[in-house]
Amino acid sequence: MALPEVTVPTVLAWEDDPGEPPSDRMPIHRPVPDLDTPPLPTAIAGRAPAPDGGMPGSAAFRYWTAADALSRGSAVWGPLMPPGTTWHRTVGPKLTVRLDEGEDLNAYYDRRSLSFFHTTVAGVEVYSGESAEVVAHELGHAVLDALRPQLWNVASAEAEALHESFGDISALLAALRLESVRSAVLAETRGFVEASSRASRIAEQLGWALRQRNANGVDANALREASNRHFYRDPVHLPPSAPATELSSEPHSFSRVFTGAFLKIIAGIFQQQPVRDSEALARAAGISAVLLADAVLAAPVVTGYYAQLAAHMIAADQELHGGEHGQALRSAFVRHGIISLAGATSLTGEALREHGRGIAESGGPGPAAGEELSDLTIPGDVYGLVDGVAVTMPTEQTRFAVAGSDPAGGALEPAGPRQAAMAYIEDLFRRSRIGVNEELRAETSVVADDRRTRTHEIVRTDRGDGLQLLRRRFAARPARATVP
Ligand SMILES: [Zn+2]
Structure with missing residues (x-):
């Protein structure tokens, strides 16, 4: 008996991004995505259009491109979540995705849903939710929040930058799920995967749109270029903003240091593969993702956070692969400059094994049970506030004695948690990121009145004994100074 022919229904979607206008990219056919997949189920608000119902620019096309990106993002991270992981409790069982929340050049995650916007730039309609990379980036914020909720409110430029980096890594890994993208990357880079490629250029269209308004506000060929040479500095000593060619403590800018290293890790592991083909690139991306997810869970939220993450990725590789990729990791x-030379060479197999035993004895990775980040109350008058303000400091227990490179040689001494927290809140004010209600402002107040640029708010504590700094969202929109 002949089996009936099965036709798998498909949708049209962008592989990664609509591309910089004028773009000659063509959408590809993808299986109809299933969003309701544990442990990271998502749901796009509104009715699902018929599959294959629309071409680029239409609401139906936007829906299926976003759905495909969400499903690939969940496929990257879902298997790496520890058992029992759920979205942050205020998100609910499924993460709701709103694809067109009005006119803006923005996208954000606010612990309730993902929101995307549209606007017309130089005659081109730009929908942030039509870029698979922007969608996967925002999903990355929600995933990292599920893994490490301590990073949400901590007053640390480096922790916030890691959130942005994790979003871009999410976009990179979701793109590399596709064979067509991997082949394109291998062709474009001639197998030198750390070079600039379609996958390393994150969100070309949104980057182009922002460059029309401010030529040096974002990288020259994308929103952010993962193939870069940005060298670590303690963000406490960096300016609050800078042209895209330089590094600043602004989290999207500073995120590029870690994302740059991550791309080099994928490239280094790829180089170790006996046959360097598309399958090998998929394997290298998969191994790198596992090491990062492990490290995010285990690394303490402290100042010098990048160095701790790096050490924990090297430790995870020692445990899972016997240190097989240690050279690729250390080199990246x-x-x-994320770890100093001396720091990298101090992480010997024996040191890492000893460390692994230490973690096991203390009851597993992550903060010890009951351990809370501590608050620091700083005087409010400096910030034009009527009262002192409590901020959450990066004060978990450091496990590895490693730190970033001092460009002059040796290792940097990371700033203390108090200095990092104070620099962080000051930067937020300088970048107009904080909303403050009228009645909490002193007469010399300097605050953001443009709601769209805000990521934080200063509110009275529940106890009414002062003020506190609370995060409201992670937003893609750069500081007001760069976007009119
Ligand atoms: Zn982001």
């Missing part, structure tokens, strides 16, 4: 982190 040293090249970006």
Whole structure:
């Protein structure tokens, strides 16, 4: 008996991004995505259009491109979540995705849903939710929040930058799920995967749109270029904003240091594969993702956070692969100054094994049970506030004695948690990121009145004994100074 022919229904979607206008990219056919997949189920608000119902620019096309990106993002991270992981409790069982929340050049995650916007730039309609990379980036914020909720409110430029980096890594890994993208990357880079490629250029269309308004507000060929040479500095000593060619403590800018190292890790592991083909690139991306997810869970939220993450990725590789990729990891982190040379070479197999035993004895990775980040109350008058303000400091227990490179040689001494927290809140004010209600402002107040640029708010504590700094969302929109 002949089996009936089965036709798998498909949708049209962008592989990664609509591309910089004028773009000659063509959408590809993808299986109809299933969003309701544990442990990271998502749901797009509104009715699902018929599959294959629309071409680029239409609401139906936007829906299926976003759905495909969400499903690939969930496929990257879902298997790496520890058992029992759910979205942050205020998100609910499924993460709702709103694809067109009105006119803006923005996208954000606010612990309730993902929101995307549209606007017309130089005659081109730009929908942030039509870029698979922007969608996967925002999903990355929600995933990292599920893994490490301590990063949400901590007053640390480096922790916030890691959130942005994790979003871009999410976009990179979701793109590399596709064979067509992997082949394109291998062709464009001639197998030198750390070079600039379609996958390393994150969100070309949104980057182009922002460059029309401010030529040096974002990287020259994308919103952010993962193939970069940005070298670590303690963000406490960096300016609050800078042209895209330089590094600043602004989290999207500073995120590029870690994302740059991550791309080099994928490239280094790829180089170790006996046959360097598309399958090998998929394997290298998969191994790198596992090491990052492990490290995010285990690394303490402290100042010098990148260095701790780096050490924990090297430790995870020692445990899972016997240190097979240690050279690729050390080299990538040293090249970006994330760990000093001495720090990288101090992480010997024996030191890492000893460390692994230490973690096991203390009851597993992550903060010890009951451990809370501590608050610091700083005087409010400096910030034009009527009362002192409590901020959450990066004060978990450091496990590895490693730190970033001092460009002059040796290792940096990371700023203390108090200095990092104070620099962080000051930067937020300088970048107009904080909303403050009228009655909490002193007469010399300097605050953001443009709601769209805000990521934080200063509110009275529940106890009414002062003020506190609370995060409201992670937003893609850069500081007001760069976007009119
Ligand atoms: Zn982001």
